[in-house]
Amino acid sequence: MAEPGKQILEIENLSKHFGGIRAVDELTFDVKQGEILGLLGPNGSGKTTLFNLITGVYGADTGIIRFQGQDITNQLSYKIALKGISRTFQSTKVFHTQTVLDNIATAMIARARKRHISESRKKVTDVLEFVHLEHVRNAIAGDLTHAEQRRLMVAMAFVEDPDLLLLDEITAGMSGEECNEMIEMAKRIRDKGATVVLIEHNMKVAMALSDRIVVLNFGKKIAEGTPEEIATNETVLEAYLGREEA
Amino acid sequence: MKWKNGKGKPEALKGGHVSSNGDVGTVTGLLKKKSTYIFLVCLIFVVLLPHYSSNYALRLMITMASSIVAAMCLNVVLGYMGYPSLCQNVFFAVGAYTMALATLRLGVSPWTALFLSPIVTFIVGYLAAIPFLKLRSMFFAIGTLAFTGVVSAILVNLPKITGSDAGLRGIPRLVKSDINFFYLEIALILVILALTGLMSRSYWGKILVAIREDEDLAPHFGIDTTKYKRLTFAATSALTGVAGAIFFSYQTYISSNYFTIGSSFTALAVAVVGGGGTALGPIFGGLVVVGAPEVFRSMNVWRPSFVGAVLVIVILLSPGGIVGISQNLRGYLRKRGEK
Numbered sequence: 123m124a125e126p127g128k129q130i131l132e133i134e135n136l137s138k139h140f141g142g143i144r145a146v147d148e149l150t151f152d153v154k155q156g157e158i159l160g161l162l163g164p165n166g167s168g169k170t171t172l173f174n175l176i177t178g179v180y181g182a183d184t185g186i187i188r189f190q191g192q193d194i195t196n197q198l199s200y201k202i203a204l205k206g207i208s209r210t211f212q213s214t215k216v217f218h219t220q221t222v223l224d225n226i227a228t229a230m231i232a233r234a235r236k237r238h239i240s241e242s243r244k245k246v247t248d249v250l251e252f253v254h255l256e257h258v259r260n261a262i263a264g265d266l267t268h269a270e271q272r273r274l275m276v277a278m279a280f281v282e283d284p285d286l287l288l289l290d291e292i293t294a295g296m297s298g299e300e301c302n303e304m305i306e307m308a309k310r311i312r313d314k315g316a317t318v319v320l321i322e323h324n325m326k327v328a329m330a331l332s333d334r335i336v337v338l339n340f341g342k343k344i345a346e347g348t349p350e351e352i353a354t355n356e357t358v359l360e361a362y363l364g365r366e367e368a
Numbered sequence: 369m370k371w372k373n374g375k376g377k378p379e380a381l382k383g384g385h386v387s388s389n390g391d392v393g394t395v396t397g398l399l400k401k402k403s404t405y406i407f408l409v410c411l412i413f414v415v416l417l418p419h420y421s422s423n424y425a426l427r428l429m430i431t432m433a434s435s436i437v438a439a440m441c442l443n444v445v446l447g448y449m450g451y452p453s454l455c456q457n458v459f460f461a462v463g464a465y466t467m468a469l470a471t472l473r474l475g476v477s478p479w480t481a482l483f484l485s486p487i488v489t490f491i492v493g494y495l496a497a498i499p500f501l502k503l504r505s506m507f508f509a510i511g512t513l514a515f516t517g518v519v520s521a522i523l524v525n526l527p528k529i530t531g532s533d534a535g536l537r538g539i540p541r542l543v544k545s546d547i548n549f550f551y552l553e554i555a556l557i558l559v560i561l562a563l564t565g566l567m568s569r570s571y572w573g574k575i576l577v578a579i580r581e582d583e584d585l586a587p588h589f590g591i592d593t594t595k596y597k598r599l600t601f602a603a604t605s606a607l608t609g610v611a612g613a614i615f616f617s618y619q620t621y622i623s624s625n626y627f628t629i630g631s632s633f634t635a636l637a638v639a640v641v642g643g644g645g646t647a648l649g650p651i652f653g654g655l656v657v658v659g660a661p662e663v664f665r666s667m668n669v670w671r672p673s674f675v676g677a678v679l680v681i682v683i684l685l686s687p688g689g690i691v692g693i694s695q696n697l698r699g700y701l702r703k704r705g706e707k
Binding site: 177209215217231 | 571574578585586589693
């Protein structure tokens with residue numbers, strides 16, 4: 123494990139174009155070991171595209187992505203996952219016809235290191251407790267509520283203790299109560315010492331959770347700093363908050 | 369197919385928990401109950417059957433058994449992995465021609481040829497998997513159908529090698545009596561049944577289901593979907609090839625007429641009618657799809673339409689196939705019992 127404060131993910135001049143649209147445009151930033159970095163930006167600012175580039179869903183046009191010092195640009199998704207990057211999705215993605223336990227088991231299969239079964243068992247029990255899904259462990263994932271499915275998705279990403287966790291709008295489509303529960307959970311993930319990059323649409327949630335925030339607009343980084351700095355940044359207010367007030 | 373033991377794979381966490389998506393049919397699971405005895409009785413029945421059958425019936429049973437093998441293999445690709453392959457009979461053909469050409473042209477013994485056929489079929493299956501498994505759902509079906517067409521055309525147009533539609537005669541028989549051929553096919557069915565059962569309980573089965581459910585999600589858990597898809601496709605092709613080799617060694621005659629585009633639907637029909645994604649489905653499917661045309665033999669020209677109608681009715685009544693019907697029936701009877 124690297125010492126805290128060291129860069130775990132470095133992104134340099136990363137670009138991705140879709141036709142004429144520059145989804146990610148010459149983007150450069152770092153993620154440090156043990157921090158929670160918030161990615162903020164209006165719709166279509168390239169946040170999810172960035173996650174897709176980091177996890178190998180899309181190939182980058184230009185630029186380099188380094189994870190723990192290694193170049194992972196344009197590698198296959200499964201190899202990136204095995205290196206220790208885990209993610210959730212904006213739209214809920216779980217294996218719908220499988221039980222909660224089967225879902226978590228599937229998420230563990232490839233990443234389970236050589237270890238005793240009892241240890242795997244314990245991991246499952248722990249993660250189910252962590253996301254408050256013990257009571258539905260044998261239920262079919264597709265039958266769960268939206269909020270439960272999203273918690274399951276986090277559990278599947280989190281179960282093998284990834285070195286870097288990418289959370290794409292964990293509160294998407296949730297009511298106030300469920301939202302708070304999710305924020306609580308994200309805080310507990312932070313307390314466990316995980317390094318997290320968080321896409322968050324909700325300004326309040328991002329401010330509450332992040333140690334540092336990077337703001338994107340039209341694929342470019344327009345601001346970077348602590349939540350306090352971002353909250354008073356003129357450019358951000360114009361690009362992001364200004365639009366919300368309108 | 370191999371599965372690494374002692375790796376603490378998560379499926380071991382679940383104890384007696386049975387996968388809940390209708391993937392019944394795991395052999396070990398069945399054997400724990402009274403179905404063990406049903407299975408044994410069926411097996412004894414199957415073993416005794418050919419001794420009391422006419423030559424015609426025995427021939428039908430051997431044909432049925434080899435269709436069942438092809439369908440069981442397809443069932444893994446279709447039912448577990450979710451890929452509707454229409455080129456199962458290509459691998460049946462590759463296995464069969466390996467048997468025919470190795471014995472007739474190279475002069476090796478039929479048992480050596482039987483050993484060669486899965487190796488050759490595995491390689492062909494793996495090479496076919498590289499382009500075709502990049503396609504999904506309907507496109508995969510169309511691609512594999514075209515592949516069947518291509519192979520069929522090759523078989524017809526290389527008369528010097530394949531004998532074209534005039535065929536190759538005098539393929540040596542693996543065993544002398546027809547009954548032993550039947551036993552060979554049954555042994556192959558039992559092997560595949562056991563492998564499917566093991567597979568569905570191992571991490572391999574979980575990975576295939578994950579691919580079927582959401583192929584784009586699985587890689588984010590570190591699953592190399594491409595590798596498992598190709599290996600599964602190639603392994604099932606190899607086993608289909610063995611069935612082809614046995615069947616045409618029994619026939620002693622092979623011709624390109626057996627491998628038309630139309631015949632590529634048989635395996636699919638057997639798998640779907642029996643019930644996709646279940647280990648026993650293809651066995652019931654084989655009995656119906658291969659058996660029905662014989663039952664309606666007296667109907668002459670109306671036979672194909674009648675058989676087609678039977679298949680459509682089965683699928684309409686129960687998308688889960690024959691295995692699905694029996695499950696529905698059991699549920700219905702249980703409900704009536706409760707009243």
